[in-house]
Amino acid sequence: MFREIFGNLFHSITFSPSWRTSTAVALALQMYESRDFGAMPILADALQHAGCDSADVLDHCRGPGPHVRGCWVVDLVLGKE
Structure with a gap:
């Protein structure tokens, strides 16, 4: 659970603002608000795209x-610090 929220504290992640597409943000927001994270693999596809x-x-x-x-990837997509 700790790594879900904080990620790997020994390895910094660079997140490019260009990855914050409307699709990625919509997916992340839907998961954040509904607390249903079943679309995480789809978010990966959107980010990769x-x-x-x-x-x-x-x-x-x-x-x-x-x-x-509180997932660190979802928070990065949503611009939460």
């Missing part, structure tokens, strides 16, 4: 979870 090549980000989205509100 936007040019994301971060294995940490994509693997986290495609991983089994559990994913919860």
Whole structure:
């Protein structure tokens, strides 16, 4: 659960603002508000389509979870710090 919210504290992640497409933001917002994170693999596809090549980000989205509100990838997409 700790890594779900904070990610890997020993490896910094660079998140490009160009990955914040309308599709990625809409998916992240829907998951954040509904607390249903079943679309995480779809978010990975949207981020990859936007040019994301971060294995940490994509693997986290495609991983089994559990994913919860406060997920570091969803928060990055939504611009939450």
